[in-house]
Amino acid sequence: MSRILLVEDEVVIRMELRRLLARHGHDVVEAGSIAEAEAAHDLRAFDLVLADVRLPGAPGTEL
Numbered sequence: 001m002s003r004i005l006l007v008e009d010e011v012v013i014r015m016e017l018r019r020l021l022a023r024h025g026h027d028v029v030e031a032g033s034i035a036e037a038e039a040a041h042d043l044r045a046f047d048l049v050l051a052d053v054r055l056p057g058a059p060g061t062e063l
Contacts, residue, residue: 004046005050043063
């Protein structure tokens with residue numbers, strides 16, 4: 001299925017979303033901030049980026 005980057009600063013929400021998406025067969029990679037996502041991952045490698053709009057440091061729309 002799809003490779004998804006999930007960017008969410010709230011740990012519980014991130015864990016539940018990852019679990020839900022993985023249960024539907026998606027390969028999910030997590031990050032807790034924009035900086036973490038950009039530093040650790042090539043964003044072009046993902047089919048979809050799901051990002052919280054209100055993240056510390058920068059909004060999710062910056063991705």
